[in-house]
Amino acid sequence: MSSISYGRQLIEDDDVAAVEAVLRGDWLTQGPTIPRFEQAAASYCGASYATAVSSATAALHLACLAMGLERGMRLWTSTNTFVASANCARYCGASVDFVDIDPRTYCLSIDALSEKLAKAEQRGRLPDVIVAVDFAGQPCDWRALAQLKARYGFRLIEDASHSFGADYRGRRIGSLAEADCTIFSFHPVKILTTGEGGMIVTDDVALHRAVQLLRSHGITREPENLFRQEEGAWYYEQHALGFNYRMTDLSAALGLSQLAKVDRFLARRRELAARYDSLLQNYDVQIPWQAPEGSSAFHLYPVLLADGTVRRHVFDALRADGIFVQVHYIPVHLQPDYMRSGFKRGDFPLAEAYYERTLSLPLHAALSDADQDRVLASLRQALEAEQ
Structure with a gap:
């Protein structure tokens, strides 16, 4: 597969x-x-x-x-x-x-x-x-x-x-x-x-x-x-x-x-994001909120897991299924090169709390509905294994 x-x-x-x-x-x-x-x-x-x-x-x-x-x-x-x-x-x-x-x-x-x-x-x-x-x-x-x-x-x-x-x-x-x-x-x-x-x-x-x-x-x-x-x-x-x-x-x-076809790419990304929004309603995750004054390009679809302690297991389980989820981003102030300049854990607590729970699900214009269904099935299995 x-x-x-x-x-x-x-x-x-x-x-x-x-x-x-x-x-x-x-x-x-x-x-x-x-x-x-x-x-x-x-x-x-x-x-x-x-x-x-x-x-x-x-x-x-x-x-x-x-x-x-x-x-x-x-x-x-x-x-x-x-x-x-x-x-x-x-x-x-x-x-x-x-x-x-x-x-x-x-x-x-x-x-x-x-x-x-x-x-x-x-x-x-x-x-x-x-x-x-x-x-x-x-x-x-x-x-x-x-x-x-x-x-x-x-x-x-x-x-x-x-x-x-x-x-x-x-x-x-x-x-x-x-x-x-x-x-x-x-x-x-x-x-x-x-x-x-x-x-x-x-x-x-x-x-x-x-x-x-x-x-x-x-x-x-x-x-x-x-x-x-x-x-x-x-x-x-x-x-x-x-x-x-x-x-x-x-x-x-x-x-x-x-x-010349970027509007088509954007339409597909938005269609997939809306489908995630709908299908994730019964999952124990928080879907990304959208500000009403803008329309996202949906480069990423980051969800927040209910408990950050399960993120590593969920990440590893999806990758084992061939689903290459990612984490965006490690806060820049926590990078060793920046911590040497005096930044430390706790400086920006909201970004740090977000990082601990976030997981970016696959989203791109080449993604099919069947691919998305496979992502969701693997995610559900991984979450249920942690309950």
Whole structure:
């Protein structure tokens, strides 16, 4: 019997054909497919500018650099996230702190953030940047975040690695009514894939230009930006210390093909999530709550077990059945690398309590109803074995 992953790509014949066409063409990288993908993604989201890069981690790093984050400055993020949401600050030499989660959405808590900001203002230690994470595909409370941004003056990055195609108050994520920029991930387990890849979308032309420069070694060939404009067509100048964070045309071709059917992928994910909601009613688990002002992209379907002490048994039992459930996430502040900086167990109790009980069930556009039934049967058996 085949295994069932918690998440995976759905690659179809037209995706393969799109990549093959690039392979048979003239440009494998730094060619015309990349700007086509960027323009199509920006249009889909409702943003002015998009920059495709090699990963969402690279996108977070570039966004922080473009905002001027550096040593002596501070970034805050949710502790319930992948480590990249915090590591991007340290790449810039800045310090990191965390905010506890909302016990319903598992996103960054507005109440906890408001209290932390008020205390930080009194101490003169307000954050320069906040990275808010749309966990599992569910948008954060962006209206409240925008109000806090206006009051305290921090820059705001939307880490939408989980939420491409999600809606918030009738607008697609990435339309940038609240954040300075939005970050997407195109890893194979995400809503659409480019193999590896990420993107930064923004309406801020200065931020966009900085990201574009830093993506490719800090080098420009644009004649109007050169100090020595009299040189020949071979000439380029490095204007900043940048990186090789470029996306290839192969990846962009796959992304373009996937983007054309992302609404179908999202519809299937939402159908499967609704089916889980219904079928899990008689299980001793808590299904994920959905905020009414948003529409999740359902990158993940995390359930909470009634008793955290059974999680290891349930996890192992499902994996023994070939069902590759996962846990999202170990709170970042409990990672050894961060505990060496002074963070400790008990610092963010809501995120820690969530982590102790959570289990992500398989959810992706290639999952069949029969696969889902198999997941549910295995889950029921594992839970009953613990009663």
